[in-house]
Amino acid sequence: MPELGVVTRVLLGFARDGSDxxxxxxxxxxxxxxxxxxDGASISVLTVTDARETLSATDRTAQLLEDLQFTLNEGPCVEAALTGDPVLVPDVQDSTDTARWPAFAAAVMEQTEARALFALPLQWGAINLGVLDLHRRDPGGLTDGERRDAFGAADVAALMMLGQRTDPGGGGWLDGGVASRAEIHQATGMVLVQLxxxxxxxxxxxxxxxxVQGRLLIDVARDVVARRVSFLEDVQ
Structure with a gap:
């Protein structure tokens, strides 16, 4: 099994602190x-109206890159959100990488110092939560190790976002509430057997x-335990 990357390990080690x-x-x-x-990062999420909202940007360039893609409706973030696949652009000045986003590429070169762009979907199964965007001032792709770490971090970030939205009172990101809430523990076991x-x-x-249902994890768990919800339908 590949060793976890630095960022992935850091995210796995974070405890909930009550932040939104x-x-x-x-x-x-x-x-x-x-x-x-x-040099910078941002996260945008999909809302219930299929619009995108920027939750965080580490610097002015990261925010501007988000704004340009929202305005022009094209770019790596838009593509990653639509396809669910990572979009890696080692050099925005290389037309072979950016020909499908001509307006966005021109705006990036004119208005920002960014040269390399990496858009990683925050996705779990069929659920597309949003996109993690990374940029760098110098051109060049991610190394194999950086790519594995970035992809692993995006997977963990997706789970963290799911946990934040569906079980905000839990104690941990990956198993929040399971130890202390019998219904969640029982429902997890039932889904484990079903799938x-x-x-x-x-x-x-x-x-x-x-x-997807806009509900708390505990409420879904209670429905699973009461057999009002079955995950067997997902495999039929």
Missing amino acids: DRGLARTICGACVNGLDV GVTAPEALARLRAHAF
Whole structure:
């Protein structure tokens, strides 16, 4: 099993501190800037109206990159949000990387110092929560180690966002409330059996279902325990 990257380990070690979505996004962005060879980061999320909202940007360039993509409706963040795939641009001045976003590429070169852009979807299963955007002033792609770390950090960040939205009172990001709430523990076990997955994956499925339905994790868990909700439908 590959060793966890620096940023991934840092995010896994964070405890909840009662901060809201924006505070959580600041924490994630700060960890990425401190642990990766990038100069700035931002997080945007998808809202219930399919619009995007920037939760955090570490610097003026990160905010401007978000604003340009919102305004022009094109760019790596937009593409990552639509496709659910990472979009890595080692050099915005290389037309082979940016030909599909001509207006955005021209604006970036004219208005910012950013040269390399990396957009990582915050996704769990079919649930697309938003995008983690990273930028660097110098051109060049991520190393293999940086890529693994960035991708792992995006996965953990997605779980953190799911936990924030669906179980804000829990004690931890990946298993918040499970030890102290019998219904969540029981529901996780039931989903584990239904889908034949691990306990962390079963809990993530519960969180994703709660996120889509706009409900708290504890309420979904109670429905699973009462057999009002079954995850067997997901595999039929």
